[in-house]
Amino acid sequence: MIRKLRPRAYDEAIYVGHYFRTGVPVVMDLSALPDAEARQMVDFAAGLVCGRGGDMDRLTDRVFLLLPAAR
Numbered sequence: 399m400i401r402k403l404r405p406r407a408y409d410e411a412i413y414v415g416h417y418f419r420t421g422v423p424v425v426m427d428l429s430a431l432p433d434a435e436a437r438q439m440v441d442f443a444a445g446l447v448c449g450r451g452g453d454m455d456r457l458t459d460r461v462f463l464l465l466p467a468a469r
Contacts, residue, residue, distance in 0.1 A: 400425060408435045411442045414464070418446055421466045428460040436460060 401417045403410070404427040417424050426443060428436040443464055447454045451467030 402427065404428075404430055405439060406430045408438050408442075411439055414439070414443060415446055418452070418464050418466055419450060423466065424464040425457070426462045426464060428462070431460075 400423045402425040403413055403417070405411065405414070408431070414424055414426055426439065428439055431439060440462065443454055443462060446452075447464060453465045455463045455465070457463055
């Protein structure tokens, strides 16, 4: 299962973190966020991936795939 999320505010980063920490790959579509909040979300995701292991790939300009580390 892959979870696709399209946050509309930085507050929704909690959902990205929740799914990633439980081992679910996340497609994060930031097209609904203003530039400043989109940068914050990318920074959050980069820290999450670095701290928990895994990988982050840019699919388009504002869409990212977060892959948790293999168990």
